[in-house]
Amino acid sequence: MDRRLILIVFIFFLNNLVFSQSKFTIQNKRQTDKISFKLINNLIVLPVEINGVSLSFLLDSGVSKPIIFNFLNITDSLNIKETETIFLRGLGEGETVKALKSRNNIIKIGDAIKLNQDIYAVYDDNLNFAPRLGVPIYGIIGYDLLKDLIVEVNYSNRFIRLSNPEKYTYKECRKCERLNLEFYNNKPYVNSEVKINDKKIPVKLLIDSGGSDALWLFEDDSLGIKSSDKYFNDFLGHGLSGSVYGKRTKVDAFYLKGFELRNANVAYPDSSSISFARNFKGRNGSLAGNILKRFNVIFDYRRALITLKRNSHFNDDFNYNRSGIELAHDGVRLVREIENRVLNSSPTNGGIENSEAVNSNKIVINTQYQFSLKPAYAIVELREGSPAHEAGLMVGDVILNINSKASYNYSLQQIVQMFYDEAGRKIRLRVDRKGETLSYTFNLRDPF
Template identity: 75%
Template sequence: MKKYLCLCVLLFCIYNLGFSQNKFVVQNKKQSDKVKFKLINNLIVLPVEINGVTLSFLLDTGVSKPIIFNFLNVSDTLNIKNTETIYLRGLGEGESVKALKSENNIFKVGDAIKLNQDLYAVFDANLNFAPRLGVPVHGIIGYDLLKDLIVEINYSNKYIRLTNPEKYRYKDCKKCETLNLEFYNSKPYLNAKVEINKKEIPIKLLIDSGGSDALWLFEDDSLGIKSSDKFFNDFLGHGLSGSVFGKRSKIDVFSLKHFKLINANVAYPDSSSISFARKFKDRNGSLAGNILKRFNLIFDYSKAIVTIKKNSLFREDFSYNRSGIELAHEGIRLVKEIDNKVFKDGKGGLQNNQTINSNTIVIDTQYKLSLKPAFAIVELRKDSPADKAGLLIGDIILNINNKPTYNYSLQQLTHIFYDDIGKRIRLRVDRNGVILNFNFVLESPF
């Protein structure tokens, strides 16, 4: 009998181990785990461990298999094996991108582990989100994590909670709405409504947490989905297959059941950029981060539902960049600074047993040279205030309103360009070694 029981226990353990290899399972006593994330430009950046190496990933509901951007040869560190070459296609006007498919990788998000995960390593150097976000981003993950677990996204407190479905218990929530999900190519869609020119139009949207905009709509005259007369042409973002351009405007009303957002931002991408996306004929656009962040969400793919509840970000104003400048990290610069902490004791030594950081050079008792981040203009909207002032793509911004840019994060700098109409912006820039000064006033882009 003892031998029989031992055999049963062993078989049970082997069965459970094999079963858990093919899906994410939260492996702790609570069967639930909270993982903190950074909210950068309306995007969720969270830690993901792959084959023992911790990386930063975007949580992107619009992708099926995890993708690694291999511009830094990350795959060498991850010891990726069993690869085959494939081609991936996404948004953008370019061609498909080359990728290596790898099997049998170990993924860990918090206490959620999967022992047999496929991933794709993309080698296109242009697919590098880090400079535009200001933080390292090594890849994206979506469907494979969401399908196996109940995933709560708390945008207001910046964490996700992962729970094994059999352990999850819903709470009564009178202020919540539950929406049905539909899936096409492992991507989630929901039904919503927009009001355009006083006409209410039902629409089907991809839920795209990997997009920083609010709402993308595909123009369709037969449905009445078209931009108003007030719009401006702009760069909308980078897709897997290249840059996306289109029109930006405002929508009268956007509705998710009883939740309504007035005068929300909307973009209408050029048809050439979304030919791949329109293969799902019922799709009318995408619901992205600038609206999603206004809700706390519970994704339950096993029941094909998402529960939403508005949070403290719900009433945040929708605004546009009023300067026309898009910035990105552009390496580092050597900067001369006043140093009040490092000084000599008169005998050539340092006082108070102070030490100097390895990236600091003391040149006298008052100044030091330090390595600081540089910020470059990477997109410039035509006829924008910055464009009319004479700024150019490639200019390195040294000072903004008489303050060094290295004292700001990329997000803080960008936020300045969204400030009130009429605010004056003063910039000092480095253009190929020549220092120039510019100033302009923020204007409505419409």
């Protein structure tokens, strides 16, 4: 073969190799892959592999950079080297957060792989989602994955499907709605409408799969975007720059093209918590997990499209926490459990069974104790004026029993779900407060 031809072929191969390394691609013959996820508090928790280490990440369409939370010093095992110090800013009233930018990391999600991914490691112990979600969360990823692949999120069956765009074919769907996306700082926005005080108002919302609420709106009297008189003040979440507080209430309805969701939950964050978010002047708020989970969603960033198909969650009620308690994992407790063993239950007459022999049988129980470590759940936020607050519970209380059953028999999400139950349900808690055991009872109450 001519040397010039060999050189041209080599350069072509090298260019294609470099190109493939600069984006996510599906490394199988089908050019598509299906990955199961956990849906926890309306958030998508995915398995992600970084430099050969398996971790769990949030799929967060509201972030433009993949971030690792280094509260467990996991970057030591990831072979991440300090290359550049930067400062990140997000929601919350706090300051910017220091992060280390690392280049050329290998990241793998199912059969999707990228060989030169930039990662931002944040060294802040406060940025730890694990206690509030009940599972370890080591990072968040959004734009870098979504921009390269077609990402289908099946909320009803809890899996995502990743596909190379060149091989993806849309299926006919009469019950779907397809909306155009707009991008600002690599984040997706969609135009929709809300009805407040019987008035339809057009709004531009960030699509934020990393938020567990339904809607956040930024109050603007000139547009008619404002809270109703029926609201309560509450903790809304923890952003990159600190805690976020604001008002919670309802909107009359929320519209995504032909879809209508009535009496949807809405939060109006304090202006001091969203100063950074309002840098994009056209933004009116966020559309988050409690609405997204009601659809199966196709993200197509290359065509700037999002496709929505209603699923089995569409008609779920929009409920609020009726207790006022926000819980989180608080390490483990050493628990003593009784273990009963049957030592002797055999007949005493040499195996001859008759009524007299049976009546003379003796069963000897040997009671022993075993110690084990069980998860502990503590109150980390308590809404003022809520039933739990009025009953006398306090932030820092560790829940030992709920309705006469040990708390460690439940997952964190199971206990939280009890607090969203019907108004009037009685909740009995036994708690540990700095070594003192106390009991409290209250009834769940509609926060309005």
